[in-house]
Amino acid sequence: MKAKMTLHREFSIGETDKRIYGSFIEHLGRAVYTGIYEPGHPEADEKGFRKDVIKLVKDLDVPLVRYPGGNFVSGYNWEDGIGPVDKRPMRLDLAWGTKESNKVGINEFAQWAKKANTDVMMAVNLGTRDAEAARNIVEYCNFPKGSYWSDLRRSHGVQDPHNYKLWCLGNEMDGPWQICHRTADEYGRVAAEAAKVMKWTDPSIELVACGSSNARMPTFGSWEAEMLDHVYDLVDYVSLHIYFGNHESDTPNFLGRSLEMDNFIKTVAGICDLVKARKHSKKIVNLSFDEWNVWYHSNNADKQVEKWIEAPPILEDIYNMEDALVAGCMLITLLKNADRVKVACLAQLVNVIAPIMTVPGGNSWRQSIYYPFMDASLFGRGTVLRCPVTADKYDSKEYTDIPYIETVAVHNEGNNEIAIFAVNRNLKENLELEAGISGFGDCKVIEHRSLFNNDLKAANSAKEEKVKPVIQNGAKIEGLVGSKKLSVLLPPASWNVIRLK
Ligand code: AHR
Numbered sequence: 001m002k003a004k005m006t007l008h009r010e011f012s013i014g015e016t017d018k019r020i021y022g023s024f025i026e027h028l029g030r031a032v033y034t035g036i037y038e039p040g041h042p043e044a045d046e047k048g049f050r051k052d053v054i055k056l057v058k059d060l061d062v063p064l065v066r067y068p069g070g071n072f073v074s075g076y077n078w079e080d081g082i083g084p085v086d087k088r089p090m091r092l093d094l095a096w097g098t099k100e101s102n103k104v105g106i107n108e109f110a111q112w113a114k115k116a117n118t119d120v121m122m123a124v125n126l127g128t129r130d131a132e133a134a135r136n137i138v139e140y141c142n143f144p145k146g147s148y149w150s151d152l153r154r155s156h157g158v159q160d161p162h163n164y165k166l167w168c169l170g171n172e173m174d175g176p177w178q179i180c181h182r183t184a185d186e187y188g189r190v191a192a193e194a195a196k197v198m199k200w201t202d203p204s205i206e207l208v209a210c211g212s213s214n215a216r217m218p219t220f221g222s223w224e225a226e227m228l229d230h231v232y233d234l235v236d237y238v239s240l241h242i243y244f245g246n247h248e249s250d251t252p253n254f255l256g257r258s259l260e261m262d263n264f265i266k267t268v269a270g271i272c273d274l275v276k277a278r279k280h281s282k283k284i285v286n287l288s289f290d291e292w293n294v295w296y297h298s299n300n301a302d303k304q305v306e307k308w309i310e311a312p313p314i315l316e317d318i319y320n321m322e323d324a325l326v327a328g329c330m331l332i333t334l335l336k337n338a339d340r341v342k343v344a345c346l347a348q349l350v351n352v353i354a355p356i357m358t359v360p361g362g363n364s365w366r367q368s369i370y371y372p373f374m375d376a377s378l379f380g381r382g383t384v385l386r387c388p389v390t391a392d393k394y395d396s397k398e399y400t401d402i403p404y405i406e407t408v409a410v411h412n413e414g415n416n417e418i419a420i421f422a423v424n425r426n427l428k429e430n431l432e433l434e435a436g437i438s439g440f441g442d443c444k445v446i447e448h449r450s451l452f453n454n455d456l457k458a459a460n461s462a463k464e465e466k467v468k469p470v471i472q473n474g475a476k477i478e479g480l481v482g483s484k485k486l487s488v489l490l491p492p493a494s495w496n497v498i499r500l501k
Contacts, residue, residue, distance in 0.1 A: 002432045003391035003405045007418065009439030013384040014339035016410065018063045019166075021377040022121065023349040024291060025109075026070035028096055032104050033311035034360040035350035036112055041361060049112050052364045056356045057116045057349065060370070061377045066121040066168065066290055066345045067109055071095035073171050074127025074179035078137050081105020082156055094179055096314065097307040106141065107153075110162050120162070121208075121290070121343070124198070126170030127180035130190050135197040138167070142202040166206050166343065168290065169194055169231075172213040172241065174223045184223045188230030195234035206236040208288045208343070213241050215264040224268060228275040228285070237288035237343060240268055243353075244326055245296025251322050251456060251493075253396035255425045258329035258406060260399070262336070265289070269340045288343035292330055294323040294369070295353045315352040319367040320459040321467050321493070324451055328372035328423045328495040329406045335376070335421070336408050338384040346373055359462050367460055368467035371451050372421075375469075375497040379419035382412035387435075394425075405431055405490070411440070418443065420498040424490040427456070435486040437477075443484060443500045448475040452494035472496075 025031050039048030068076060072095050080089050080102045088102035104112075113120050122141065124134040136149050141162040143150035150161065172178050173187040182190065187210065195207050209231050212220040224238060242261055246254040265287060272285040297317040305312050319327075327346075334344050346369075350356045355370035387409050393401045407422040418440065424431040437443065449469045458466045475488040475498055490496050 001392060001404060001426055001429045002434065003389060005387045005389045005407060005433065005435045007385055007387050007409050007420075007435055007437045009411065011386040013336065013386050015383055016335065016338050016381050017342040018381055020334050020338070020341060020344040021062060021373075022064035022066065022290070022343060022345040023062045024066040024070070024345040024347040025349050026352065027068050027072045027076070027093065027100055028070055028348070028352050029314040029316065030311050030351040030358070030360075031348055031354070033101070035352075035358055037104050037108070038358075038360065045115075047108070047111055049115060050358065050364065053350060053356060053358060054116050056364055056366065057118070060355070060374050062116070062118050062349070064119045064121050064166070064343070064345070065113060065116070065349060066123065069095070069123060070171055071178060073123045073125050076125050078106060078125070078133065082107060082140070082152070092308065098312055099308055099310045101310055106162075107156060107158050110158070120164050121166040121168065121345070122164045123168035123171055124194065126173060126187070126190055126194060127178055131194040131197050134194040135201050138198045138201045138205065142205070165204065166208065167198060168208045168210070168239065169235070170210050173210045174217055174219055175213040184219065184226035188227035191227065192230045192234055195231060199234065207234065208237040208239050208290065209235040211238040211240050211268055215242065215260065215267070221267070221271065224271040225275060228272065232275050232279055232281065232285060233283065235285060237286050238268060238272060240264060240287055240289045241291035243291070243293055243295035245294065246322065247296055250397055251427060252394065252402075252425070253398055254322060255325055255329065256396045256399035256402040257326060258333045259402060261292070261330055261333045265333070265337045265341060286342045287340050289334060289341050290343060290345040291347035292344060293347050293353050294319065294326050298353075316357070317353050318459050318461070319369045320457045321368055321453040322456040324368035324372055324467060325423050325425070325493060325495055327369040328421070331372055331376040331380070332406050332408045332421050332423065335380055335384050335410065357462070363462055365460060365462050366465065368451070371467070371469050372495045375449065375495075376421060379412075379417070379497055379499060380410045380421065382410050382414070385409045385411055405433065407433075416501060417446070418500040420500070422490055422496045422498070424492060424494050424496070427493045429492055431490040433486075433488050433490055437484045437486060437500070438482065442481045443477065445475045445477055445486070446499040446501050448472040448488060448496065448498045450491055450494045450496045452491045456493060
C-alpha cells in the first residue's frame with residue numbers, strides 16, 4: 001500500500017503551543033498517593049516524592065500538569081490541603097467514593113511540579129463552591145504579600161507566589177455525575193462571576209470555561225453556546241474532554257476514533273466563532289483539550305473495588321499496542337488543529353489512566369502510550385505544516401473514509417529539524433510513504449523510530465517491556481537541494497517518527 005504527502009516550508013497551520021503536551025494529576029486512585037508521593041519508598045526524596053517517577057515525567061518533557069481534578073475538584077475544599085499536615089482533615093471524596101487525607105495539597109504539589117520541571121494548571125471548585133473560594137485560592141497562590149490569604153501562604157513557608165497563569169473554571173459541569181452539576185445557564189452565571197473576581201485578583205491569569213464532557217453528551221453544542229453567552233468576554237479557552245474505548249475489540253473502528261476527535265475540535269471552534277459573531281467581538285476564544293486518552297480497560301474491575309478507602313487502585317488501565325496507535329492518532333489530531341488547540345492534557349500522568357505506572361514500594365514503568373507521547377513532546381514543537389496526503393481509505397462500523405495513514409509534520413525552526421509523525425492504520429500491510437519536501441534546503445534522515453508489535457493486545461508490565469520503540473533503517477532521501485523526496489516504509493499497525501535535518 002502507498003501514500004503520498006507534500007511538505008512545503010510555507011504551508012503552515014500554525015505554531016505549536018508547548019502546553020499541548022500537558023498532562024493531569026487528580027486526587028484519584030493512586031495518582032498522588034503511591035504514585036508521585038510515597039514517603040518511605042526507597043526512591044522517595046526528603047519530601048516523600050518518588051524520584052523514579054519524577055525522572056519518567058521529566059523524560060516526557062511535560063510543560064503543564066492540571067491539578068487537583070477532575071471530578072474530585074467539584075467537592076474539594078482547597079483550604080483542607082494547606083497548613084500543618086498533621087492538622088489536615090480526612091474527608092470523604094464523593095466523586096470517587098474514597099477517602100482523602102489531604103497530606104498533599106497546593107504547596108506540596110507546587111514542590112513536586114518544580115522538581116518535575118513542569119507548570120501547574122489549577123482548577124477551582126464550581127460544584128459545591130463559588131466565586132468566593134475561587135478568588136481566595138487565586139489570592140493564596142498568586143498575590144505577593146500583604147493580604148490575608150497571601151500572608152497565610154507566607155506563614156506556611158511559601159514566600160514567593162506560585163504565580164499560576166492558567167485556571168479551569170470547574171470541571172465537566174455539564175455532566176449529571178458531577179458533584180453539584182449545573183445547567184449551562186447556571187454554570188455560565190457562576191463561572192462569569194468567578195472569572196470576574198479571579199481576574200480582578202490577578203489580571204494576568206488565563207481562564208478555561210467548561211465545555212462538554214464529550215461530544216456525545218445530549219447537551220453538546222447547546223451547552224457551549226449557552227454558557228459562552230455568559231462568559232465569552234471573560235475567558236480565554238473552552239475545554240474539551242474525550243476518552244475512547246474498544247469494548248467490542250473492533251480494531252479498525254477503534255483506530256478511526258481520532259476522526260471523531262477532529263470533528264469535535266472543529267465543531268467547538270465553530271461554536272466559539274458563532275458566539276464571537278453574535279457578540280460582534282474581535283476576541284478569539286481558543287480550545288483547551290484538557291482531558292484526552294483511551295479509557296475502558298479498568299471499567300469492570302473498578303466496580304469491585306471497596307469504597308471509602310484511601311488511594312485505591314482504580315482507573316488503572318493497562319495499555320496495549322493498539323491503544324498506543326490511538327494515542328498517536330490523537331496526538332496527530334491535536335497537532336493538525338494547532339491553530340485552535342493551545343492547551344491539551346493527556347489524562348492522566350501516573351497510575352490513573354496513565355503512561356507511567358508504579359508498584360507501591362517497588363519499581364515504576366512505562367506503558368505503551370508513553371512512547372508516542374514522548375516522541376510528539378520531544379520532536380513535535382515548532383510550525384505545524386499543512387501536508388496534503390493522498391492515501392487509500394476504509395470504512396468501519398462507526399466511521400467512513402478513514403485514511404490508512406494518519407500523519408502530520410512539524411518544522412522546528414530553532415534547530416531546522418522536521419519531524420513527520422505517522423500511524424499506519426493498515427493492520428496487515430506495510431505502507432510505503434513518499435513525501436515531496438520543498439523549501440527546506442538540503443535535508444537528511446536523522447532517525448526513523450517505530451512502535452509496533454504483531455500482537456496488538458501486547459502490553460508492558462512492571463516486569464516486561466513488550467511495546468517499545470525500534471530504530472528502523474531504510475528511510476531515504478533523494479533529489480536536488482530544495483526539492484527532495486523521502487521514501488519510508490511504515491510497518492503494519494505502527495506509530496512512527498521520521499526526523500529530518
Ligand atoms: O480523568 C478521569 C475523570 O474523567 C476526571 O475526573 C473527569 O473530569 C473525567 O470524567
